[in-house]
Amino acid sequence: MNRFTQIRLVPVIVLGVLLCAVGLMWPETHYQRPLTVAVNIWPGTEGLVMACDEGNTLKQRINTVEMSWPTAVMGAFRKRVVDAAVVTLDEMIRLEADGAKPRAILALGISHGGDAIMGHAGLESMQSLRGRNVGVELKSAGEYLLWEALRSHGMTLKDLHVVPLNLAESEDAYDEKDLDAVVTADPWCLRLRDKGAVTLFDCSKMNLKFCRVLVVREEALLTYERELRFLVSACLAHNAKIALPKSQGRDAALRREGFTQEQWLQSMTRVHLPDAAENLRLLKPGSGGLEECVNEMVHTMLQAGLLHQEIKTQGMFVPKFLEAAL
Known part of the structure; x- marks a missing residue:
């Protein structure tokens, strides 16, 4: 490489070094997710x-x-x-x-009643659930509603056969008739009522x-x-x-x-x-x-x-x- 070419490369090298330095010192953009x-x-x-x-x-x-x-x-x-x-x-x-x-x-x-315990026709009250299979999503509002319903009727979870299921499964589980009752909420609660399900207890008085x-x-x-x-x-x-x-x-x-x-x-x-x-x-x-x-x-x-x-x-x-x- 001749001396003339070397001299011409000096500004390029200096510029490259400066750009690298600026890049290192440039503040990182902080991404904030939506x-x-x-x-x-x-x-x-x-x-x-x-x-x-x-x-x-x-x-x-x-x-x-x-x-x-x-x-x-x-x-x-x-x-x-x-x-x-x-x-x-x-x-x-x-x-x-x-x-x-x-x-x-x-x-x-x-x-105001959109969360409820829905049973098949023939069941008349919470007392009629003794020994029956009841589907509920545990560690959620459904479990709390079921506990309140049982307490108000002098019952405990030991009086039922509790079947764990998630809320979105409640309508299908009711349709298949594997369960006697399900703890559910609207929209499933309202659709089950329109299919003839009986409301055994709801949240209308729980404010x-x-x-x-x-x-x-x-x-x-x-x-x-x-x-x-x-x-x-x-x-x-x-x-x-x-x-x-x-x-x-x-x-x-x-x-x-x-x-x-x-x-x-x-x-x-x-x-x-x-x-x-x-x-x-x-x-x-x-x-x-x-x-x-x-x-x-x-x-x-x-x-x-x-x-x-x-x-x-x-x-x-x-x-x-x-x-x-x-």
């Missing part, structure tokens, strides 16, 4: 599903993961596969006991105990603050009109729930969707809302053996996103 929300099959979640779809934009990313049974949702939340999830209060208590730190930011809906909430992992509250503010506001807006005859997204909701138009309207009479003001009252401590209800549930779950350790409920409910929506 806010991931686990939603289950339940009529009261449809407003949230619509809000998630609406909120998935260039400025903010929101993904939904549809799961058909509660323990799958709880497992995904516990393993940090999702950042947020829809759960019942007893399921929230179980997650807190497991150290998953769920924080409720929105009361989605209160079930707030069968409220489903949107929970978020504690550390995700700040990470996804913008997305969560949007979700709360948009979900409340959709819930306000979801029962109207021509509400947006109705066809998609019917497909997800497996409902006819008539069944959808019936299901909306079986769930109460709190507005922003009621939500704020429910989530604020000291107002006779969800924190007080959860404290009572913790006590009863410990007595029943459904919970094996005391938990602190203070801080489990976060109303700030609701306050921003008002």
